[in-house]
Amino acid sequence: MLLTAKISDIAFSSALIHADDAVSLGVKEGERVVLTSTRTKTQAVTDVHISGKALSSGEVILGRITAEKLQISDGESVSISAREKPASLRAIVKKMDGGKLNREETASIVKDITSGVLSPEEISPFVSAMYINGLDMDETEYLAREMIESGEKLSFSKKPVVDKHSVGGVPGNKISLLVVPTIAAADLLIPKTCSRAITGAGGTADLMEALAPVAFSAAEVQEMTEKAGGVIVWGGSTNIVPADDILIRYEYPLKINPRGKMLASIMAKKKAAGSDICVIDIPTGPGAKVADETEGRILAGQLIELGKRLDMKVECALTYGGFPIGRDVGVNLEAAEALRILEERDGSGSLVLKSCAVAGIALEMAGVAARGSGADAAMHLIQGGKAHQKMLDIIEIQGGDAKIKSSDLPAGAFSYPVEAPEDGYVISISNRPIIDIARAAGSPADHGAGIHMDKKVGEPVKKGDTLYTIYADREWKLSKALKIAEETVPVRISGMLISRVA
């Protein structure tokens, strides 16, 4: 059936057709249709909505996203037909029924997810099935390989290409802002793509955005990495492993993260970015994604095995993630904390030690530091100022201000110091409440929002000392954050009553 396109200004992808045309086509509300431009012959698959009003039979209102995909303008002609049932649906039901997916089935699913052939009501059960029934290592490998094929791939002539990843969930884990310039300062390539916060207070992409633009195409990432040695960019705009960006939408609402899918997603991104060597930081502890060291070792083994199957050298660093990393949480606060260490060439503190430990593993794996001396070599690059200069190079090549200083990154104008209710020492700082407070304060959308830990675990406090300070860019968000702080009590003092039970 041929229809005349009316293009909507709004950035959605659906097609809206008249009820009479829906009957002729045999499609129902929400089903998928294939659209083909008469002129450009480009195809797009999207969901159809049906209306008796707002348009006539013979017309189709197209969301801007689909119109751009078809490369057509208002008034052009498009052919429309019902989507044929894709083979990937059978594969999804097989996985729901407890079957094991082969490479071909996995390929059909990933391809149909990426191209828009599958609807949300078809993709979501696949994510649920991966979560409930799990993926074995073969299925995980197939998924990783197909995810790599789903988008752009980088390829560098200079070797080795290094990458780094931190398993998420721990607030304040800004170590990429220290690890990437350190590795690049050692004359290794590190094309670091990272994510924005999903449930956290700020992903590395959010933090880096305080220093420079982070949205680039794959070609730009490759070029910038070749020039500056490293980049810290948002993976979402690169079209590297785009299938993952789609799958995440179905994990986010229920905060589920199917293990096999998580492994495939991490390693596919590294492989597609051209990496040969990868070091993975696995924070473990209460309130971290990985509860304890035993679980951390299992995860590490799986990441290493998958890396091997994808022809990458992988090592993992089990780190402590039972409380926030460093003293700051939130976009400007974290970016400033990292930049300050580089500026001051400050080798003290747990944040720089952890960063050097992770960077050091990469330096050893790449053969630029002897086994056992990687962390020292990394520290040398930070204390000698090379890492700072490299970070400014990276900021500059990404279009940021190469003269930026940590003092240029202000905390929010509204703040509140939370005081110790009694004498003692800090026995715990809980990750989830810290994240919830920072998010309520406005993180990561409001760059000034966040938390500064005036005291860390183990430090002695006097009644009335500031335990931590909440910052916000808007007063009402500060109030909201304070309310959560009162409800959750993220910092516990020795001897403090946790709760009185009558």
Added chain:
Amino acid sequence: MLLTAKISDIAFSSALIHADDAVSLGVKEGERVVLTSTRTKTQAVTDVHISGKALSSGEVILGRITAEKLQISDGESVSISAREKPASLRAIVKKMDGGKLNREETASIVKDITSGVLSPEEISPFVSAMYINGLDMDETEYLAREMIESGEKLSFSKKPVVDKHSVGGVPGNKISLLVVPTIAAADLLIPKTCSRAITGAGGTADLMEALAPVAFSAAEVQEMTEKAGGVIVWGGSTNIVPADDILIRYEYPLKINPRGKMLASIMAKKKAAGSDICVIDIPTGPGAKVADETEGRILAGQLIELGKRLDMKVECALTYGGFPIGRDVGVNLEAAEALRILEERDGSGSLVLKSCAVAGIALEMAGVAARGSGADAAMHLIQGGKAHQKMLDIIEIQGGDAKIKSSDLPAGAFSYPVEAPEDGYVISISNRPIIDIARAAGSPADHGAGIHMDKKVGEPVKKGDTLYTIYADREWKLSKALKIAEETVPVRISGMLISRVA
């Protein structure tokens, strides 16, 4: 945050807000927001879309469905806030993790599905979890009870109220058009709600629509049933068990039908319609939803047990469903076939025998026929013409033409007789190909589309005899249907080569 509503003509429910407002609210594309009318105080929960164009900060474009729910007009003020995380999400993850849902958890899920609090990306995993992990009888009972509470309930002073259900999947199973008037002719109430085709060639609601309107409110169904003794209406418009209509959307794309959910859905609808007595037709056989008698007996046991827990008397009729029921498939063809039996008071043929068997069980359960004599009593009502008169009463009370004759229901103008390729007798007629051909021919949207079986299983045929005739309202659909007929060969003749393998 207060926004000014701009109401869209289009029947969607989403709210579209400006990107700046989304940042202030802390909501992302596709998340849920709570809207409250400043004037009417009515609330609605829906998904939010974010735009940088097409509207200004301070404005919200509302789909017509949500505007009607809020009872507001263009230019009115609405307050908007991010949805708080509902407790039902924890319950859904519990079910995904293999846990057992209690009554309270089930209630929270069903309530949040019905009210729009849960998004598609949250409802779909619940359906997947029910499919993969199953529901035990307690969970099934809770689900049924909460589904009943999700909508309107009928209540009749005259007792007993009877109901009938056929487990779907077998084409041509139009027995409700015979069973309902027969039971009503025995002076029993039967408020029969039924569904439209989901994957079939025509649901009972589609068939009845050839004879009379089928969309009524619950109050109208109650009133019509009290007056005429019976109705045959579409359940979708009654707001009886609306939660089921929502869940079905997530089953349809993958053609999954979680057992516990299916049991709950069948029995909840009967209970909510006020039934005391229910007879359930379970067609079994190759190509039917229930593959064999053993599986049929298990399903029957589950339906009876669930009925007992909901205080209903349930009996099941295992019937043969390995080929189409009667000779006709498609809206007008099936309605005419049933009406013709009533008009001609024709007691021969398997269709009327099956209908009397099912109606007879109900008559016995209701105490208006002695044990063992129900089918004869039902046949007496058909052969005596009482069932026909009652059917005309039902058609009339639903607003149809009480003088309608089976000859008023034309088959499609385009037809093609499929001939026997050789001599023999019919050994099988396969359900799924028959459905696929009827759907391709236009069923159920095109009322004249369908198939007439000139020969049934067991009948002798000569080469060149018409095996079955395909009807369509549009020529191109007839061609499409013929292509599927050629590919699938739904009718097999003894001695016929199934396939030649080189």
